Amino acid sequence: MMMIDMSPLWISLKTAGLATAITFFAGLAIARGMLQYKGRLKGLLDGILTLPMVLPPTVIGFFLLLLLGRNGPIGKLLLRLGTNIIFSWSATVITATIVALPLMYKTARGAFEQIDPNLLNAARTLGSSEWKIFWRIQVPLAWPGIAAGTILAFTRALGEFGATLMLAGNIPGKTQTIPLAIYFAAQGGNMSKAMIWVVLVSVLSFSVILTMNLWLDKQQKYYRG
Numbered sequence: 054m055m056m057i058d059m060s061p062l063w064i065s066l067k068t069a070g071l072a073t074a075i076t077f078f079a080g081l082a083i084a085r086g087m088l089q090y091k092g093r094l095k096g097l098l099d100g101i102l103t104l105p106m107v108l109p110p111t112v113i114g115f116f117l118l119l120l121l122g123r124n125g126p127i128g129k130l131l132l133r134l135g136t137n138i139i140f141s142w143s144a145t146v147i148t149a150t151i152v153a154l155p156l157m158y159k160t161a162r163g164a165f166e167q168i169d170p171n172l173l174n175a176a177r178t179l180g181s182s183e184w185k186i187f188w189r190i191q192v193p194l195a196w197p198g199i200a201a202g203t204i205l206a207f208t209r210a211l212g213e214f215g216a217t218l219m220l221a222g223n224i225p226g227k228t229q230t231i232p233l234a235i236y237f238a239a240q241g242g243n244m245s246k247a248m249i250w251v252v253l254v255s256v257l258s259f260s261v262i263l264t265m266n267l268w269l270d271k272q273q274k275y276y277r278g
C-alpha cells in the first residue's frame with residue numbers, strides 16, 4: 054500500500070485559510086476606498102488592483118522576487134531585520150494573497166455598487182457614522198456577493214502554483230502545497246500519487262463551491278420570504 058505524506062494538504066489549507074482571511078479584510082477595505090474615491094486615477098488604480106488576476110502566475114512570482122529577493126528593496130530591508138521571505142511558508146501565503154485579492158476586491162466592489170444609495174443617505178441623515186453605515190448596512194446588504202468573493206478567493210489561493218514555485222520553492226513539509234505535489238509527482242513519473250492529489254483537491258474545491266451555492270440559494274429564498 055502506497056503511503057503518502059499528507060503535509061501538502063495541511064500546508065495548502067493553512068496557506069489558503071490565512072490568505073483568505075487577509076484578502077477578506079483587505080478586499081473589503083480596498084473596495085470601500087475605491088467606491089469613495091472620485092479622482093482621475095481611479096481607472097489606473099483599478100487596473101493595478103485587478104492586474105494579478107490576468108497576469109501569468111510566473112510573472113507575478115518574478116515581480117515578487119524582484120521586490121522580496123535578497124537584492125530587492127523589501128528583501129534588503131528584511132535581511133537587515135534578520136528575516137528572509139524567500140523559500141519560506143510566509144512566501145506561500147504572500148503569493149496566495151496576491152493572486153486571490155483581485156477576486157475578493159472585484160466581487161465585493163460589485164456587490165457594494167448594487168446597494169441603493171438612498172439607503173445610505175437615509176442612514177447619514179439619521180446621524181450614523183460612515184464606519185457604522187459600512188458595517189451595519191453595506192456589508193449585510195452585500196453579504197451574498199462578499200461570501201461568494203471569499204469562497205472564490207479561497208479556491209484561487211488553494212490552487213496557486215506558478216508564483217508559489219518561484220517565490221517559495223518546493224520544500225516538502227514546508228512550502229510544498231498540493232499543486233506543487235501534483236506537478237513534481239507527475240514529473241517524477243509517479244502518476245498514481247499525482248492522481249490521488251488531483252482527486253483530493255478537486256473534491257475539496259468542488260465541495261467548497263457546492264456549499265457556497267447551496268448557501269446562496271438558501272439566502273435568496275429567505276429574502277424572498
